[in-house]
Amino acid sequence: MEALIPLFVAIPLIAAFLIVVFGKLFKGFHRFLAPLTLLILLCMAVFEFTGLGENSIPYAMGGWIGKEGLPLGIYLVLDGFSVLMLCIINLIGLIALFYSLSYIAKYTAENNYYALFCLIIAGMNGVVLSGDLFNLFVFLEVSVISSYALVAFGVGKTELEASFKYQVLGGLASMLILLAIGLIYWQTKTLNIADIRKVFEGGYSASFYLFVQVLLIAGFGLKAAIIPFHAWLPDAHSSAPSPISAMLSGVLIKAVGIYVLIRLFFNMFVFSQEIALVLTTLGAISMVVGSLLAIVQWDLKRLLAYSSISQVGYVVMAMGMGILLLLRGNNEAAAILAIGGALYHMINHAVFKGLLFLNAGSLEHRLDTRNLREMGGLSKAMPITSTTSFMASMSISGLPPFNGFFSKLIIIIAAINGRFYLLATLAVIVSIITLAYFLKFQRYAFYNKAAETATQKIKEVPFPMSFSMIFLAALCLALSLLAIPSVSETILSPAIDALIQPEIYSTTILGL
């Protein structure tokens, strides 16, 4: 179990190296190796998930085991929350990669694509596993730099422009994060997340603490595209090749943005009222504004990108609400409900937003356009794309029996239980707006009868693409089962426990 932990980073790194070196020599080498890598990683993640339970397992890199509660080297930590993220990352990665097998054939330099894909996975797995702040920053840069390259992969005018914008803002975010890490090291003289918590629990200067937290919210908020920091996301996510858009929107903004924010604010900092309010407000604002911006878009992938901002807002808002409720102390059941809802919505969003971007990719693959006005009447010509995108749209807008309904319902119930009536109302209204713009997508892309004659020649997409879409659509239905208490107890509860009981996290690591 423990020996597997570093392999989550090492295997994709080695695969990326091998693909670059041997990809040109043997034809089809990268098409075989990259999916195999992801399949192995997924099996490992599921294996760890089944064996882990409520424990958290630290792994000391290079055998540098700490003494007397003082950590020496870098730790990788596997706990309920990170193993959940590992499963999502590698699952969506495998599906997107399988989809790429036929989608990416139209580009040149195919082997570079697969190598960068493996690097992005390595970086994200590292971020999720790392128990050390600076190490986390390094893995974050690995995944983000490969995503810069992947956004520009089409080397057209818009792709390059989007990538430049993304890099300037991403560079700014990285600097803010690095500055915050430096300042934390200055005050605490340690970089281990668990150890930093121990120091903070012993007391801290309030102004310094607030400053570092604001820096981290700005830095990781830029990576996660919460509303005042969102300017790069619609460009970058709509310009990237579609399987990469699915990875960026579905997984990357969560792994390097939301995951780190949650991990740091639950397990490193001591909760504070102000920051919880800031998180809740930012989440609510991005939820509302993201959906309002999405409704006016005619470019399909831009619409999906703005809707990502809005859905990520739900997750951040529910997390902030969870912290506020925990601080209040008298309603822990509602707090657990809010945090569980946030995690559930995060998993769901990875699945249905990944699926929607794959649908957009299929439409673009057959029609060579992303403009909704130029589509229409495709429901007969592309039945699989049409059906799966209908399921995903209903799921994201929160209609039963799809998974999105249950996660939104849980968040709204938690808000009402915690007496956040305004937030509950906003969540319902945004859900209705979401339904509106996804009905617009459905109508203009698939059911506009007028254009039907012109689209007779269009055929359904090839097998790898349609299989990936069907798989994710089935997952949309299957994840509804997480709403059943006994199922969510085995899957979500370890993650929630890891978050709300930070003492356990720090004692297992420091007690090495």
Place this chain on the structure above:
Amino acid sequence: MIVYILCFILFLVGLYGVITRRNLIKIAISLSIMEFSIFLILVLIGYIENGLAPIVDASGSAQIYVDPLPQAMVLTAIVIGLATTAMLMAIAIRLYRKYKTFDIREIKNLRG
């Protein structure tokens, strides 16, 4: 104290450049300036008054050493900075080939 203020001024110089310059290359240079001001702050964090280079030899153990960890961090961060700058430059050159200009006022396909 004056050193920290100078670092902060350097950071602001870089930020000013990123916001006001219209040339892709100048934006990239400004980003690098900001990055290096943060590296300077990181090195300063590890500095201890009258400290020596942290190389422990057999003879003496009573000396004061500077903190070596921020130095290792800065070395790593410089390598990362190199990668980002190289990536930024590659994109800027590809943009120049498409548009025949470095001026961001003429590179604006994406809006809304």
